[in-house]
Amino acid sequence: MIDSHPQFAVVGHPNKGKSSIVSALALDDSVHISDVPGTTTKQRSFPLKVDGVILYELLDTPGFQRARRVLAWLQKHEVSADKRQDIVQKFINVHQFDPKFNDEIQLLTPVMAGAGIIYVVDASKPYGEEYEAEMEILRWTGQPSMALLNHIEDTDYSVQWKRALGQYFKMVRTFNPMKTDRLQHISILESMSQLKEEWIAPVKKSIVLFERYQKQMIHQSASKISRLLEESLGLIEKRSCDSDKVEEKDKEAVEIQYKSHLRLLEKETQKKIEKIWNHASVKKEQALLTFDELDLFSEESAAVFGLTRKELMITGVTSGAMTGAGIDLVFAGHTLLLGGIIGAVVGGTGAYFGFKELSEIKVLGQRVGTYSVQIGPMKNKNFPYILLGRAIFHAYHIATRSHAIRDIEDLSMDSTLKEQWLTDTLRKSLESSHKIFRSGDTIGVEVGESYTLLVEDILEKLIQRIEE
Amino acid sequence: MDGKDFALIPNVLKYDSETIKLNPLLVNWMLIKRAQFVALFFSLGLGLALLLMIATQDIAFAWSTTLQVSPQGFHSVLVCVSSPWSFYFPSAVPSLELIEQSHYFRLGDNLSQKMINDASSLGAWWKFLLCATIFYAIFLRFCLYLLSVLGFQLAITKSILSMEGVKQILEDMNEPIISTHAIESMDSYEVVHTGELQIIDAFRDSYNGVQGWAMPVEKLLVLNDILSINSQVLYEVGGTNSLKVDSEIIAKSQGEILLYVKGWEPPTMDFIDYLEELLIEVDRVTVMPIGTEENSYIPMPKSIEVWSRKLALLEHNKVYFKHFTQGSDI
Known part of the structure; x- marks a missing residue:
């Protein structure tokens, strides 16, 4: 079901700063952030509400744990590109109560419900080919997506990351949640609005309200x-x-x-x-x-x-x-x-x-x-x-x-x-x-x-x- | 405010006067209102006393003056004074005749038999006196009391606005309520640290196989060279390998395996699945997190901690952990 307001699922590999990004964008310091991987086990919603009406919603999700297994399951059902979404949905339905795929179900469910994908990587660490299974799964979902380069540390591997991400995502942006300010925040929101045409108006409205909130x-x-x-x-x-x-x-x-x-x-x-x-x-x-x-x-x-x-x-x-x-x-x-x-x-x-x-x-x-x-x-x-x-x-x-x-x-x-x-x-x-x-x-x-x-x-x- | 400031205000507000903080404007209006209230009752008492006197006594009213005021002049003054009720009660306006009859002189011709004869008509003044009391003493006082009530209400409104929190409430009512945070609180998930990890200090002379989790064989050669590891059987596992390829590698594995992992990447369940399957086939697996090339392959202490904690949770006697620090191994 696609909700009337835009939803954005923040997804990615474990421990790459998804919760930090959600925390910074939602201005909420109650998000549990830890350097222990797998701290987030359930998706959590952070709606921007104005007088009770939700303008957009950010979803913090657990990281991919068994991406290769999920992709292998999907690829077993080799179908034409237009049927791939159905296969992802089938995966969710079949494995809904399988604890082995709890994290994947938690992150794929909102995506398949219509949420835009914000794929987070840590650009202060080298790119690795193990990420390709995750990105391929996200491609299978067919949802609008963008990648965010987070810099947990000072080293910079942005160039190799951008080269790889460019093959899967139309939009690649840099966002440092630790050093974010109002302008950077607004710039990311603007990028998010570009994911889908019908999201432009509500997200733009959110930007105006966000400035008013400030x-x-x-x-x-x-x-x-x-x-x-x-x-x-x-x-x-x-x-x-x-x-x-x-x-x-x-x-x-x-x-x-x-x-x-x-x-x-x-x-x-x-x-x-x-x-x-x-x-x-x-x-x-x-x-x-x-x-x-x-x-x-x-x-x-x-x-x-x-x-x-x-x-x-x-x-x-x-x-x-x-x-x-x-x-x-x-x-x-x-x-x-x-x-x-x-x-x-x-x-x-x-x-x-x-x-x-x-x-x-x-x-x-x-x-x-x-x-x-x-x-x-x-x-x-x-x-x-x-x-x-x-x-x-x-x-x-x-x-x-x-x-x-x-x-x-x-x-x-x-x-x-x-x-x-x-x-x-x-x-x-x-x-x-x-x-x-x-x-x-x-x-x-x-x-x-x-x-x-x-x-x-x-x-x-x-x-x-x-x-x- | 001092307690003494509350001396004239109602008892209910004197309670705990040390802690009550009242706006001085409010205190002023409180006093004004109370004063008008008391005066109104005084006027009502005056009116009542007059009525009682009229009912129980014969009041004869006369007027006199040291000034040269003619009855006509005095009449016009009284007509003016009586104007508020003259329309409704014309009989309560003293007539010129009554004024002339009740003009009293200490000496002179006018202290005459005529005045004595007209004594009965002197009581006609009571209507005027009553109307004057009702209008000037009671009605106008009542108006002043109403004004003081109004002033008091306005002062309350003004003093409420100066109270902390009220302004905030008004702003909240006029401004949109914006919230961005999570609706429900988060259940904190903490990994319970159990089990002991077997940590080794030195490498073996040779291994039956060296594997790299999501690491190409070329990288394994470099690492082996740096760490002086001897092994002819090198495999890349995980990464872009299919699960089938990994299973084939596991099937071929035996003896003691050195498994390099990227220290900066967290151990996923995909890795744990692979390790558990590998442990069935081999005698011993030594897991070694390495750092980035820029960091001379030395992993960050934080990543060593993350990996060791995760491996300890397996509580497997075939799992060993090796980490190196700068200068000791390289």
Whole structure:
């Protein structure tokens, strides 16, 4: 039976990266990828669904195990080319419950049901004549097909592979699931659409939606980052104490509590972003990205993600001057523009001296005889940049990480990424929002939205840059 | 928000006020609504008290002023004040005559016998007083209360929009829901490692036969030469051979066989089938994975592991495994 939407069966020799390719194309990191051959024992479907309607479907299949035996069985029934499909179907019917041919049945069934064939080979290893039986079986099915050259390692045997594959497949494309990006993904989808004329429209529609999906994910990530900044900067932590004479241990305790709450907010946001990008497989035990030994409050974190003291001073001066200029405007310049100057000086020195300090710790009298010690909202001018820098660093790496990768990323954290997105103009725009976030008041929806747009723009530009 | 901010808001919201995060705009409207509600009841009480007084007491109303206001002037003011109900209740608009009759002077001619005579008509003011109370105190307060309810509803809508997750839900409702991942979760299939593999350290001086799985004879000659293997009987097995050709090779095989395999290719069931058939005919098979020519035929450690694991699963006493590392064999 031929379904109304295009189906593509990813087939091939065992252990040649079929699951990696499906994982990368379906943006699903739950696909079991292993270097142990024969891990995939059942075909598995990965549909692209839009509001519940399937536009196309990718099928991960087990590899050929007894290709020569299957071909021998088919060739025993020597028939004219127009009857070969019937013989393949007969093979499926006869051996449906034969455990010996389980893998072949699993991979041939969707193909005979009308799925296009995507034959995967590892072009980093030499071509071998043992592949010919597999390719011949696929030819017998009579279904539209293309070959994908995967490069599991760095060596390259593409030329000999292309020569051999060219005799069986009209289309041979290269696709590295480990290094895939949006453009490569779209290019493969376009090739897939060419397999059958009636598949062009649905796959093209899928490409448009896929791009929209990417934008949705960037927007959602930016929204989470904006929320993180808003919540973290406005966070207030309280702790009860016995008297209005606050001891050092109370101060320390509330600060520890405050810091761990901030760390938790960052961690939760990271998890949400990983989920948005389908990188939150439940089977994963460790975080994808770890900021090991680079704590949110460490000196290194400040050096890598934060602003330099000079940048901070400039930011402080600018924002102070803007406030002062507002006062000048109110008094129609009768302050002889002193407001702007004083604001700049106060802002600049405040930023300079507040480089390390997080927030002041206050003692609050509550009911009779009870006191509490409070810390927050965040006063440190550098903290928002450290937090934002880390969040963008994380989101950018998650967004550009292939779903076929199973390893923990080894990231070299330096300030090069920050230099790519943090411009002087942007810093000014960010600072005005940080100021509102730091106020501790409830933030209007529009402030959060404008901040989200700024972060979205940063992420989009960074992702586009890597594609270029 | 501090607990003290909740002092004037309904009790139900004071509960766990330390953890409730309310939008200040919402709190303002909550207070406005509550204030209007209280004032409305106050006005209703006022109206009720007036009705009770009218019913139980004889109210005589008079007016006076220090200002030079004529009854005509005062009348026009009252006509204006009574305009909201004058159409429906014309009798509730004080007449010029009533105004003149109820004009009270501390001194002078107008404190006359006439006023005393007209005392009974002074009670006619009650309709005006009642209508003024109903319209200005109750009706307008009720309108303000309705406005506060409306403002409160708008504030709720606005504050809901600022809540985390709401924006996401709205976006989800407006944007198409796109998903690409698998519907069902995957059953993880792990190979259970059982059995011990017999690993040999050194090659025999000679073998009864050397075979290469999907490897041409020329390649076998090269490998034999590199590894100093002696054997005159060389066969390519698997690959493009038909099953019949392989069976014939197996039939001819005997003694001890060295079987080269491509280390980078995984052991398929096709290979296992061949090996099992070969083991029936021969005394011993030594399987040796080799690497690519570019890698000087040295296989990757990962591929040695894959092959050894698969062969160990056979648990066959005639199967031996040989692997070489750089420098040791070549």
